[in-house]
Amino acid sequence: MNLEATITQTSGFGKPRSTKYHHVANPSTILQMVGIEDIERAAARLHGQLLDTPCVESRTLSEIVGAQVLLKFENLQFTASFKERGACNKLVDLVEAGTRGVIAMSAGNHAQGVAYHAQRLGLRALIVMPRFTPGVKIERTRGFGAEVVLFGDSLDAARAHALELAAREGLAFVHPYDDAAIIAGQGTVALEMLDAVPDLDVLVVSVGGGGLIAGMAVAAKARKPDIEIVGVQTSRFPAMVNAVQGTHHPQGTSTIAEGIAVGTPGVLTREIIARLVDDLLLVDEGDIEQGVLMLLEIEKTLVEGAGAAGLAALIRYPERFRGKRVGLVLSGGNIDPLLLAAIIERGMVRAGRLARVRVSARDVPGSLARITATVAEAGANIDEVHHQRAFTMLAAQNVDVELVLQTRGREHLAAVLNALREAGFEAVEQR
Numbered sequence: 023m024n025l026e027a028t029i030t031q032t033s034g035f036g037k038p039r040s041t042k043y044h045h046v047a048n049p050s051t052i053l054q055m056v057g058i059e060d061i062e063r064a065a066a067r068l069h070g071q072l073l074d075t076p077c078v079e080s081r082t083l084s085e086i087v088g089a090q091v092l093l094k095f096e097n098l099q100f101t102a103s104f105k106e107r108g109a110c111n112k113l114v115d116l117v118e119a120g121t122r123g124v125i126a127m128s129a130g131n132h133a134q135g136v137a138y139h140a141q142r143l144g145l146r147a148l149i150v151m152p153r154f155t156p157g158v159k160i161e162r163t164r165g166f167g168a169e170v171v172l173f174g175d176s177l178d179a180a181r182a183h184a185l186e187l188a189a190r191e192g193l194a195f196v197h198p199y200d201d202a203a204i205i206a207g208q209g210t211v212a213l214e215m216l217d218a219v220p221d222l223d224v225l226v227v228s229v230g231g232g233g234l235i236a237g238m239a240v241a242a243k244a245r246k247p248d249i250e251i252v253g254v255q256t257s258r259f260p261a262m263v264n265a266v267q268g269t270h271h272p273q274g275t276s277t278i279a280e281g282i283a284v285g286t287p288g289v290l291t292r293e294i295i296a297r298l299v300d301d302l303l304l305v306d307e308g309d310i311e312q313g314v315l316m317l318l319e320i321e322k323t324l325v326e327g328a329g330a331a332g333l334a335a336l337i338r339y340p341e342r343f344r345g346k347r348v349g350l351v352l353s354g355g356n357i358d359p360l361l362l363a364a365i366i367e368r369g370m371v372r373a374g375r376l377a378r379v380r381v382s383a384r385d386v387p388g389s390l391a392r393i394t395a396t397v398a399e400a401g402a403n404i405d406e407v408h409h410q411r412a413f414t415m416l417a418a419q420n421v422d423v424e425l426v427l428q429t430r431g432r433e434h435l436a437a438v439l440n441a442l443r444e445a446g447f448e449a450v451e452q453r
Contacts, residue, residue, distance in 0.1 A: 056206055058245070060203075063206070067111060076095050076218075077349070080321055083316070092350065096353050101134040103281075103354035105135035108204035108208045109196065123194070124140055125193040129154070129280050130281065131159070131281055131353075136168070140167075147166075150187065151173075152176060156280070177284055204237075206237060207237070209240055213241050213245070222347050227252070228281075228332055228351070229253040230284040231286075231291060236291040236295055251300050253302045255303070256307070256310065258275075258277040258307065259283045260304055261287045263302045266287075278307055281327065281329075309337050311368060314365050316333065317329075317352070325355050374431050377426070377429060377435050379451055380422055383423060396445045396447070397438060
């Protein structure tokens with residue numbers, strides 16, 4: 023059969039289109055390759071092997087976004103990601119087939135899932151990771167006994183190298199998303215969510231290669247045909263949106279949601295998404311940062327960028343979900359500590375809780391003391407103080423004092439600036 027085929031169909035978005043894809047199965051039988059019975063079989067196989075994670079309402083987030091928000095805490099899995107589900111399901115298949123070793127390509131979460139369950143099942147595991155992979159994910163993958171090879175500056179480059187190594191060393195390649203057993207394992211997330219909250223109106227799921235949302239869509243639509251499935255991608259990696267909706271959004275080179283930084287969507291997953299997913303949304307980096315910070319502050323739970331993509335969609339498109347019962351998958355919690363620190367600091371700046379203020383004053387003894395006393399009386403804390411005498415347009419006898427302040431928010435910052443002005447200083451916030 024010709025390796026490439028062109029089909030015309032109606033997608034879940036109601037738009038006829040022509041899609042060119044590399045042939046892996048007859049399009050009419052793609053959904054038969056991953057059915058509800060496969061996902062239920064995976065659920066039985068995974069029972070006792072991983073955590074049936076909580077799915078509970080966040081009252082505070084519900085009030086903020088105007089929808090009933092139910093959170094599925096997949097960041098609480100042993101490897102801190104849903105990826106364990108598909109990896110375990112696939113590896114059991116391979117063990118039963120007599121496989122002795124496996125190789126995978128991943129930016130981290132799939133790698134950890136494969137490494138952990140390979141170790142449990144006595145398989146050799148070789149993992150190829152892009153060079154941009156956060157150090158915390160590399161070290162945890164090694165900690166599960168896997169051999170790690172860092173190669174390439176993209177997932178596609180790492181994948182090509184992994185396939186070369188698989189052929190050279192006789193290892194079974196475990197695809198991160200475009201595999202029926204992987205998709206079936208990921209679909210067990212939806213079964214658990216609907217068991218916990220049967221009356222969910224919509225599931226909001228982050229999308230990289232599409233394994234999670236494809237499996238969840240098959241499971242959820244079989245259990246509850248009228249449920250709405252919404253996928254979320256970062257605007258810097260909109261490959262699935264482009265493939266399914268026929269758009270041409272440009273692709274970036276980096277994102278804080280590296281777990282969904284996929285440039286080439288899966289063939290199986292794309293077809294399932296086109297048929298069963300109701301909508302695909304794009305969110306920006308700032309939305310994702312805000313989602314990470316809100317989950318940390320409000321729910322006291324740590325998620326990575328990809329894990330916050332669902333909440334980012336509710337933040338950016340509140341009217342889209344208003345009044346609905348929305349299930350969000352917190353898909354992973356493996357975030358680099360330095361990235362987390364930067365997100366927290368940037369979030370504090372956006373909220374006005376950390377601010378840089380320039381105060382102009384006469385360069386005479388006592389001026390700095392009066393400035394700091396005024397700030398203290400206004401209830402703010404000073405993080406940093408910098409004097410600037412040379413690089414300024416002020417008169418030679420004046421000085422610029424730059425302060426980095428901790429405040430309670432925008433209103434408090436405005437009050438601090440007003441207090442400085444009333445004390446006779448020129449004071450402005452530096453953006």
